[in-house]
Amino acid sequence: MFDDRSPIYQQIAESIKDDVLRGTLKEDDQVMSTNQYAAFFQINPATAAKGFAQLVEEGVLYKKRGIGMFVSPDARAKLRGQRQERFFTDVVDRMLDEARVIGVSVEEIKKHIDGGNR
Amino acid sequence: MNPRRQVTEHLLRTYKSALIGFAGVFVVGVVIADIVAARVADPAPGIWMYVAIAFRYWVGIIAVIFISNNLRQFVAVGVTRRDFMAGATAVGVLASVAFAVFVPLGHGIEYAIHGGSGFSAATGFREFAATLVSCLASFVAGSAACAGIYRFGAWGGLALVIPALLPAAAATIFLTTDSDGQIAADHLSFPLALVVCLVATAAVAVLSHWELKDVTIRRSALG
Amino acid sequence: MISLRDLTVRYGATTAVDSISVDLAPGKIYGLLGRNGSGKTSLLSVLSAYRKPSSGSVTIDGSDPFENRELMRDIVFVRDALDAVEGDRAGTLLDLHARMRPSWDAELAAKLVATFELDLRKRVGALSRGQRSSLGVVIGLASRAPLTILDEVYLGMDAAARTAFYREMLADYLEHPRTIILSTHLIQEVADLLEEVVIIDRGRLVVHEDTDTFRSRGVAVTGPADVVTVFAEGRTVLAEQSLGRTRQVTLYGGLDADDRERAESAGLTLTPVGIQDLFVHLTSPEHNLEAVR
Structure with a gap:
């Protein structure tokens, strides 16, 4: 589940964000408690709590005192906005760099996309 | 519950059956020996007091077992060395008292059934006192000797074995009883012999305490 | 406490x-x-x-x-x-x-x-x-x-x-x-x-x-020997190995975003070091601990 590439709490936060983006977690859905999360993924609860705290700070989750943590109503839209911004720098630009290195022209890429191979 | 009491109770529970079993075998053995003796000799010699002299050494062995086996186990359940020593000493004292009663009692019964050598209340009392003091001496000697080895290892501990065994040696020299329950040697008067043995016991009890009060809990009995 | x-x-x-x-x-x-x-x-x-x-x-x-x-x-x-x-x-x-x-x-x-x-x-x-x-x-x-x-x-x-x-x-x-x-x-x-x-x-x-x-402290830097050497200067090196002109050093201390950018633009490859490897490097007999402390 987790790897050594980045702190586990960040990986936890990322995986929850993915769930929100994909719609697995919907607005105002309750997320697992830190203890449930820790037991499920076999990690220290403090690590899980740190991941959740980051999500609360970013506004992806909100806390209801004594009940638990829930997905913020605007979380999905917000995350989409962030990922869309990153999409061009992180995905498209990288692809174009690679294409240039290996001699694939932009025209060919366009053709590939228009061809409806997906 | 007081941890000392828990130590005492656990040790009694653990070793009670073994001790009673051993004592039972002794009694049966003595009865058989008495029957044989009565057939072959007249008047028949008493057997009990020959055998009863062994009880005092048992108490020493108990002390060795307590330190080599049980100290570690009790520290591991969160009992302090001090509390363990107090609880274990209580067992040593109880066993000493029990044997001190058992020895003249056996002698008296043998005498009553079988005639044999002379027995009187005074003899019985002397046997009680001699056995009690000898048992305590033996307990303390066993404890100090074993604690020395536990603490300082086989070689370091060996040097301490000699002083550790002094009370047991004193009891053997001054308080060994013969088959009639009489003190065999007459180097000292009986009360003085008791006092000498008790003083040696007290001194070595201090040694034993010193060895154990902050001893490192090792993985095995011999460090 | x-x-x-x-x-x-x-x-x-x-x-x-x-x-x-x-x-x-x-x-x-x-x-x-x-x-x-x-x-x-x-x-x-x-x-x-x-x-x-x-x-x-x-x-x-x-x-x-x-x-x-x-x-x-x-x-x-x-x-x-x-x-x-x-x-x-x-x-x-x-x-x-x-x-x-x-x-x-x-x-x-x-x-x-x-x-x-x-x-x-x-x-x-x-x-x-x-x-x-x-x-x-x-x-x-x-x-x-x-x-x-x-x-x-x-x-x-x-x-x-x-x-x-x-x-x-x-x-x-x-x-x-x-x-x-x-x-x-x-x-x-x-x-x-x-x-x-x-x-x-x-x-x-x-x-x-x-x-x-601790997990994020270790990073392995791989690339041309001379570039790697320059990059590793002044950092705590836990281990190093060379193969031909390629050199790899295991650094301790974590890199910030600037470091990473600098490394990548210099053509160096950064790979994370697993926690077990990090431990092994930190406690290897030939390693001088004082440098880490």
């Missing part, structure tokens, strides 16, 4: 624990990591009042645990040898713990005994190495002591039993948070369970920080 101050343990001329000072906050799971003979057991023995330090001190909430009736009752120390009477039956040993430990949980003990398939009628001396370790785990967890110290308790346990041990430990910790110190050198297996790691090597403290921070 557990506080070690200049803690030193010597055996004759050998210094097993060398002036370690560290504070451990209550209620966390700690990993005490170190190679064999690094001083882990000596340190834990002082902490659990099994031995006196040669110098320095240990205090738990301000008091010395040595011969301290209240504190010793609240500490359970399970070491690989298992401090039991070999002739006792396993069940007798658990009964003793049950009587002596105020917070003993008989239900948990029974559950763990079933999980590890322990035969309580067997004598302690007759148990296999793995069963003996499992019995130690039962004692360590069911005692539910406020300070639970498990010293390499997994010896001889197979992978399935170890997994069960980690799972049960975490589950019980979640329900009953307490301070757990787990000494191990199988770091990869337990890293995710540890809130903080304490690494000692040759008796000295090397690292004490939260596991996630």
Whole structure:
């Protein structure tokens, strides 16, 4: 589940964000408690709590005192906005760099996309 | 519950059956020996007091077992060395008292059934006192000797074995009883012999305490 | 709070624990990591009042645990040898713990005994190495002591039993948070369970920080030898190897965003270093620790 590439709490936060983006977690859905999360993924609860705290700070989750943590109503839209911004720098630009290195022209890429191979 | 009491109770529970079993075998053995003796000799010699002299050494062995086996186990359940020593000493004292009663009692019964050598209340009392003091001496000697080895290892501990065994040696020299329950040697008067043995016991009890009060809990009995 | 101050343990001329000072906050799971003979057991023995330090001190909430009736009752120390009477039956040993430990949980003990398939009628001396370790785990967890110290308790346990041990430990910790110190050198297996790691090597403290921070400290930099050399200058190099003109160095200390950008634009490849590898590098015999400290 987790790897050594980045702190586990960040990986936890990322995986929850993915769930929100994909719609697995919907607005105002309750997320697992830190203890449930820790037991499920076999990690220290403090690590899980740190991941959740980051999500609360970013506004992806909100806390209801004594009940638990829930997905913020605007979380999905917000995350989409962030990922869309990153999409061009992180995905498209990288692809174009690679294409240039290996001699694939932009025209060919366009053709590939228009061809409806997906 | 007081941890000392828990130590005492656990040790009694653990070793009670073994001790009673051993004592039972002794009694049966003595009865058989008495029957044989009565057939072959007249008047028949008493057997009990020959055998009863062994009880005092048992108490020493108990002390060795307590330190080599049980100290570690009790520290591991969160009992302090001090509390363990107090609880274990209580067992040593109880066993000493029990044997001190058992020895003249056996002698008296043998005498009553079988005639044999002379027995009187005074003899019985002397046997009680001699056995009690000898048992305590033996307990303390066993404890100090074993604690020395536990603490300082086989070689370091060996040097301490000699002083550790002094009370047991004193009891053997001054308080060994013969088959009639009489003190065999007459180097000292009986009360003085008791006092000498008790003083040696007290001194070595201090040694034993010193060895154990902050001893490192090792993985095995011999460090 | 557990506080070690200049803690030193010597055996004759050998210094097993060398002036370690560290504070451990209550209620966390700690990993005490170190190679064999690094001083882990000596340190834990002082902490659990099994031995006196040669110098320095240990205090738990301000008091010395040595011969301290209240504190010793609240500490359970399970070491690989298992401090039991070999002739006792396993069940007798658990009964003793049950009587002596105020917070003993008989239900948990029974559950763990079933999980590890322990035969309580067997004598302690007759148990296999793995069963003996499992019995130690039962004692360590069911005692539910406020300070639970498990010293390499997994010896001889197979992978399935170890997994069960980690799972049960975490589950019980979640329900009953307490301070757990787990000494191990199988770091990869337990890293995710540890809130903080304490690494000692040759008796000295090397690292004490939260596991996630420690995890991100190591990075391997690979690329043309001269570029790598320039990049590594002034940084702590844990290990290095060369193949032809390619060189790889393992750096300790974590890189910030600028460093990463600089490395990537120079054509260097950055790869994370696993926590186990990081530990191995930090405690390898040829490595000079002082550079890290």
